[in-house]
Amino acid sequence: MDALRSARASLNDALLSTEDRRVIEPIVAAIDQALQGRPATHNENGSEALDSRELEVEAARREVERAKVLSAREWGLLDAVLNHSPHGILVCNAAGKMMLQNRAAERIWAGSATVEGVGDWGKYRAYHPDGRAFEPDDWSMTRCLRAGEVTDAEEVRIQRFDGTHGMILGSCAPLFDISGELLGAVSIFADISQFKRAETERERLLRVAQEAVRMREDLLAIVSHDLRSPLSVIAMAAGHIRKAVEPRELERIDSAAKKIERAARSMEKLIRDLLDTASKDAGRLIAEITSHPVDEIIYDALEMHVPLANEADIKLEAEIAEPGMSIRCDRERVLQCLANLLGNALKFTPRGGAIGLQVHPVGDTIEFAVRDSGEGIAPEQLPRVFDRYWQAKRGSRAGAGLGLFIAKSIVEGHGGEIRAESEIGRGTRFSFALARA
Ligand SMILES: Nc1ncnc2c1ncn2[C@@H]1O[C@H](COP(=O)(O)OP(=O)(O)OP(=O)(O)O)[C@@H](O)[C@H]1O
Numbered sequence: 001m002d003a004l005r006s007a008r009a010s011l012n013d014a015l016l017s018t019e020d021r022r023v024i025e026p027i028v029a030a031i032d033q034a035l036q037g038r039p040a041t042h043n044e045n046g047s048e049a050l051d052s053r054e055l056e057v058e059a060a061r062r063e064v065e066r067a068k069v070l071s072a073r074e075w076g077l078l079d080a081v082l083n084h085s086p087h088g089i090l091v092c093n094a095a096g097k098m099m100l101q102n103r104a105a106e107r108i109w110a111g112s113a114t115v116e117g118v119g120d121w122g123k124y125r126a127y128h129p130d131g132r133a134f135e136p137d138d139w140s141m142t143r144c145l146r147a148g149e150v151t152d153a154e155e156v157r158i159q160r161f162d163g164t165h166g167m168i169l170g171s172c173a174p175l176f177d178i179s180g181e182l183l184g185a186v187s188i189f190a191d192i193s194q195f196k197r198a199e200t201e202r203e204r205l206l207r208v209a210q211e212a213v214r215m216r217e218d219l220l221a222i223v224s225h226d227l228r229s230p231l232s233v234i235a236m237a238a239g240h241i242r243k244a245v246e247p248r249e250l251e252r253i254d255s256a257a258k259k260i261e262r263a264a265r266s267m268e269k270l271i272r273d274l275l276d277t278a279s280k281d282a283g284r285l286i287a288e289i290t291s292h293p294v295d296e297i298i299y300d301a302l303e304m305h306v307p308l309a310n311e312a313d314i315k316l317e318a319e320i321a322e323p324g325m326s327i328r329c330d331r332e333r334v335l336q337c338l339a340n341l342l343g344n345a346l347k348f349t350p351r352g353g354a355i356g357l358q359v360h361p362v363g364d365t366i367e368f369a370v371r372d373s374g375e376g377i378a379p380e381q382l383p384r385v386f387d388r389y390w391q392a393k394r395g396s397r398a399g400a401g402l403g404l405f406i407a408k409s410i411v412e413g414h415g416g417e418i419r420a421e422s423e424i425g426r427g428t429r430f431s432f433a434l435a436r437a
């Protein structure tokens with residue numbers, strides 16, 4: 001009788017599925033009947049014999065023992081599978097109470113928390129991609145219990161119990177018994193922190209490589225673009241030399257030769273910078289910022305453009321507010337910037353027009369302005385003129401739409417800002433300021 005009582009108690013204590021319960025319940029009922037007591041019968045020999053009911057109960061008891069052994073074996077197997085799985089596994093019941101978690105889950109989270117219901121899932125801390133912290137309702141486990149949602153391969157950034165951060169890739173599904181009743185939910189997740197770190201590093205390296213390629217392309221475009229100005233001066237000066245064959249023209253030959261020399265030096269410097277920068281992998285345009293007299297810069301800028309202006313029948317004049325001013329800059333780059341502004345002014349001003357290069361002090365800076373009496377730029381187009389490859393009339397005049405982008409990069413490289421003001425039909429003014437030396 002004691003054995004029966006203990007078998008019954010074990011049955012009641014066991015965590016059984018609905019299906020198990022259906023099998024076990026008749027056995028429990030039989031045990032109860034036996035425990036209530038039935039008179040023993042005697043056989044023909046007068047000895048006490050077990051009646052058929054007790055035989056049934058005895059058989060049931062053996063069945064229960066066998067089921068317990070089997071169940072212990074199955075649990076052993078299940079336990080081995082769970083705890084040797086490299087992936088974390090969490091199981092909760094229909095109320096969100098955590099019923100089971102394997103070793104990998106504890107390892108991935110660097111600890112664990114007691115979860116008595118859905119509200120306790122907040123003890124497991126995680127973050128959305130935008131940095132918001134997870135609410136208990138955000139967990140796939142809760143979504144699964146509330147709405148039957150099945151989650152497949154969801155990436156979540158977690159904060160482990162030791163305070164460190166990591167990434168998991170998790171799936172979650174509801175658990176039903178054979179009658180379709182919701183028993184709970186299971187979540188299976190892998191630690192992908194290392195993989196994510198490698199991916200982030202790969203993306204960073206790719207960005208660095210792309211940026212390096214882009215810088216090199218920019219540099220090539222910029223240098224080849226800006227080689228055109230000194231080249232046109234060379235071409236024109238060479239033309240003058242060819243025409244000046246008379247000995248009395250020696251002065252003109254000498255002047256043209258000097259121009260050719262300077263323009264060639266300017267081209268040579270651009271090419272040297274291109275090669276230097278390419279070899280440094282850095283695309284830096286501003287090389288050396290030192291003090292330079294404004295007069296010299298303006299003289300050089302004019303020297304390159306006055307012949308072009310004369311050729312186009314445009315008046316080009318400079319106006320320097322104060323003599324003896326100096327600025328802190330990379331001289332070649334500022335000349336490059338002025339060459340782009342003057343080149344545009346020449347290109348967009350009709351014959352008979354005028355261009356002014358004005359320089360005057362503003363606070364502790366010196367402002368340079370290139371003003372023309374050309375066709376002007378429509379107000380809605382003005383903000384776009386500094387965009388790379390932008391042109392008001394694409395392809396209408398020779399050019400790439402790079403000049404103002406380059407000018408802006410140079411001014412910004414000096415810590416300044418370039419501005420454009422314009423009125424259709426009346427002309428345009430580009431200005432920028434550089435630090436006074
Ligand atoms: N002074 C100006 N007057 C009128 N429009 C201008 C002037 N400067 C620039 N623009 C407009 O801005 C556009 C962009 O100028 P940007 O110097 O960047 O390129 P581009 O002169 O067309 O070509 P590139 O300078 O590469 O030879 C020009 O195509 C033109 O539409």
Ligand SMILES: [Mg+2]
Pocket residue numbers: 340343344399402403404
């Ligand atoms: Mg231009």
